[in-house]
Amino acid sequence: MKTLSDKLLGGKQGVLGLALLALLIMVILPLGLDIFRLNLVGKYLTYAFVALSLVLLWGNGGILSLGQGMFFGLGGYCMAMFLKLEASDPISTKIQTTPGIPDFMDWNQLTALPWFWEPFKSLPFTILAILIVPTIFAYIIGFAMFKRRVGGVYFAIITQAIALILSILIVGQQGYTGGVNGITDLKTMLGWDIRTDSAKYILYYVNALLLFGCIFLSRYILTSKFGMLLLAMRDKEERVRFSGYDVSDFKIFTFCVAAMISAIGGAMFTLQVGFMSPSFVGIVPSIEMVIFAAVGGRMSLIGAVYGTLLVNYGKTVFSETYPELWLFLMGGLFIAVVMFFPDGLAGIYQKHARKIPFLKRWVAEEKQKQTDAHASHGKVGTKLGAEA
Amino acid sequence: MSNTDFILAIEDLTVSFDGFKAVDKLNLYVDKNELRVVIGPNGAGKTTVLDLICGKTKSTSGSIKFKNKELTKLAEHEIVRAGVGRKFQTPSIYENLTVYQNLEVSYPRGRSVWGSLLFKRSDDVMARVYKVAEEILLKDLLDMEAALLSHGQKQWLEIGMLLMQEPELLMLDEPVAGMSAKERDQTAELLNRICQNRSVIVIEHDMEFVKKIAHKVTVLHQGKILAEGSMDKVQADEKVIEVYLGH
Numbered sequence: 203m204k205t206l207s208d209k210l211l212g213g214k215q216g217v218l219g220l221a222l223l224a225l226l227i228m229v230i231l232p233l234g235l236d237i238f239r240l241n242l243v244g245k246y247l248t249y250a251f252v253a254l255s256l257v258l259l260w261g262n263g264g265i266l267s268l269g270q271g272m273f274f275g276l277g278g279y280c281m282a283m284f285l286k287l288e289a290s291d292p293i294s295t296k297i298q299t300t301p302g303i304p305d306f307m308d309w310n311q312l313t314a315l316p317w318f319w320e321p322f323k324s325l326p327f328t329i330l331a332i333l334i335v336p337t338i339f340a341y342i343i344g345f346a347m348f349k350r351r352v353g354g355v356y357f358a359i360i361t362q363a364i365a366l367i368l369s370i371l372i373v374g375q376q377g378y379t380g381g382v383n384g385i386t387d388l389k390t391m392l393g394w395d396i397r398t399d400s401a402k403y404i405l406y407y408v409n410a411l412l413l414f415g416c417i418f419l420s421r422y423i424l425t426s427k428f429g430m431l432l433l434a435m436r437d438k439e440e441r442v443r444f445s446g447y448d449v450s451d452f453k454i455f456t457f458c459v460a461a462m463i464s465a466i467g468g469a470m471f472t473l474q475v476g477f478m479s480p481s482f483v484g485i486v487p488s489i490e491m492v493i494f495a496a497v498g499g500r501m502s503l504i505g506a507v508y509g510t511l512l513v514n515y516g517k518t519v520f521s522e523t524y525p526e527l528w529l530f531l532m533g534g535l536f537i538a539v540v541m542f543f544p545d546g547l548a549g550i551y552q553k554h555a556r557k558i559p560f561l562k563r564w565v566a567e568e569k570q571k572q573t574d575a576h577a578s579h580g581k582v583g584t585k586l587g588a589e590a
Numbered sequence: 591m592s593n594t595d596f597i598l599a600i601e602d603l604t605v606s607f608d609g610f611k612a613v614d615k616l617n618l619y620v621d622k623n624e625l626r627v628v629i630g631p632n633g634a635g636k637t638t639v640l641d642l643i644c645g646k647t648k649s650t651s652g653s654i655k656f657k658n659k660e661l662t663k664l665a666e667h668e669i670v671r672a673g674v675g676r677k678f679q680t681p682s683i684y685e686n687l688t689v690y691q692n693l694e695v696s697y698p699r700g701r702s703v704w705g706s707l708l709f710k711r712s713d714d715v716m717a718r719v720y721k722v723a724e725e726i727l728l729k730d731l732l733d734m735e736a737a738l739l740s741h742g743q744k745q746w747l748e749i750g751m752l753l754m755q756e757p758e759l760l761m762l763d764e765p766v767a768g769m770s771a772k773e774r775d776q777t778a779e780l781l782n783r784i785c786q787n788r789s790v791i792v793i794e795h796d797m798e799f800v801k802k803i804a805h806k807v808t809v810l811h812q813g814k815i816l817a818e819g820s821m822d823k824v825q826a827d828e829k830v831i832e833v834y835l836g837h
């Protein structure tokens with residue numbers, strides 16, 4: 203029987219993968235990189251939340267969302283609203299026509315804080331909003347789509363359209379959202395300056411811990427009966443429905459969890475990078491995130507993190523030298539991965555890790571144990587049968 | 591209609607697809623613990639009748655009562671939970687999961703989102719999986735990925751997945767299609783065992799097989815009942831010979 207620790211860690215193979223990733227993120231990168239580059243890695247790791255959410259939703263659930271950027275953005279904007287309000291106290295904004303409101307509102311002739319900005323003066327409310335606003339949004343979309351059995355390509359296109367609409371809305375409503383520039387000049391959180399090197403180190407580690415938290419959460423979901431049902435639904439949705447399950451409920455829930463995980467990434471992005479803008483909400487970022495997950499391996503939670511880091515590293519290197527080529531390269535990479543390595547990096551790793559002798563033995567032992575368990579039960583069954 | 595002792599009572603059931611009546615004013619009654627076989631030429635509407643009962647297709651008119659409960663207004667999963675299980679014509683199993691997982695995931699506990707998240711693989715679940723696996727002759731293949739099973743074994747697995755739910759009415763669409771002669775015999779024995787305490791509706795073309803299992807046979811033709819009764823009676827029926835058995 204599976205224990206809770208087994209479920210969270212995913213057995214021996216899972217422990218090894220997690221330990222390696224933790225070593226890389228918690229020790230090797232912080233020791234090997236200066237704070238500027240580490241902060242960059244921290245930024246990439248916030249995308250990994252979204253890639254992770256896509257492993258749940260797309261890899262395991264078979265539901266492709268091409269609009270995860272909207273949840274990343276919603277989380278990021280919630281965080282940014284809080285930080286912006288703190289940066290807009292009446293003293294530092296005294297040269298404005300209306301002191302005490304964010305600068306972009308003043309430029310757009312707003313004379314009072316809009317009502318929906320008010321509650322973001324409170325940090326506890328903001329944290330709740332980061333978690334709940336995107337989730338409710340996902341619930342509404344999910345309910346409307348999945349109860350009507352909209353799925354597959356249609357769902358992908360609709361999520362893409364919604365992400366586009368949201369980004370256009372944010373750009374259009376300059377006075378309320380900061381428009382195309384986004385919400386910038388974020389300085390402190392409850393008086394703590396987030397721009398200093400020490401703050402960046404702390405935020406990097408907070409981000410890393412949250413990422414592992416989300417990996418554990420996803421692992422728990424995937425190793426439970428829920429996870430098995432997700433795989434079953436991806437394969438034979440009708441069979442699941444005619445086994446007494448309300449398939450749409452499971453899809454809605456998965457979509458909501460994926461939204462929440464993405465939103466945490468967005469909030470951490472705002473904290474570490476110091477701004478949030480609509481360029482992280484629309485179609486392009488949403489599709490980029492899908493590529494991260496695909497490169498890492500859409501079935502692998504840990505692979506998603508590596509995929510995100512690798513593609514972004516490539517992006518940084520290439521876009522400095524050949525900025526105009528990068529998009530083509532990325533498109534090519536996506537096609538290549540889908541065609542030749544459908545299981546991404548994780549697939550390649552698993553294929554070759556099996557050949558390393560001590561790993562092979564280690565994992566085989568565990569498999570054997572499982573088989574033994576079933577076999578012994580079988581024997582008990584026959585013995586009872588013979589007695590009877 | 592008043593309450594009856596039938597486990598399933600279908601009355602005046604009609605479904606029309608763009609004016610084409612695939613099932614036409616059908617009346618069908620199935621007793622408790624009965625094994626009913628439905629036969630008929632291709633396109634007679636056999637599969638459609640099962641689709642209507644399990645809610646996959648919505649009827650145009652008529653009523654379907656299961657234990658005196660109207661099914662036509664219920665959602666698919668509600669019909670299953672009421673006690674109706676259905677096997678599809680092409681084996682429908684989860685290819686990526688193992689035999690064990692296929693059975694476990696069909697266990698009727700933890701059917702809600704939260705229930706499935708908190709579901710525990712307790713001893714009674716395992717015991718049930720082993721018992722059903724033994725019944726469907728897959729006891730030694732529990733760890734095998736379902737995709738690797740033979741066609742016949744896949745059919746058994748799907749039956750097993752239904753047995754996990756202990757349905758009171760089990761509906762099987764061509765369960766021996768693609769099976770060897772030996773597998774057919776084993777399936778006949780299996781069906782004779784499992785209909786001890788439940789009602790079963792089987793759709794089948796293989797007359798040898800039908801003879802081995804049927805309590806009563808219904809012949810469907812163009813969405814209507816052509817004949818009904820014991821195997822011998824139906825086989826001797828002139829109309830049946832003309833449209834179906836004669837070929």
Ligand SMILES: Nc1ncnc2c1ncn2[C@@H]1O[C@H](COP(=O)(O)OP(=O)(O)OP(=O)(O)O)[C@@H](O)[C@H]1O
Pocket residue numbers: 607612630631632633634635636637638639
């Ligand atoms: N959803 C649908 N839309 C339109 N026509 C349909 C639909 N489902 C079934 N039909 C038609 O209804 C008729 C009955 O089909 P059904 O599948 O019930 O036959 P069957 O008796 O199961 O045949 P077989 O022995 O070949 O499985 C066929 O003519 C079929 O084309």
Ligand SMILES: [Mg+2]
Pocket residue numbers: 636637638679763
């Ligand atoms: Mg049919």
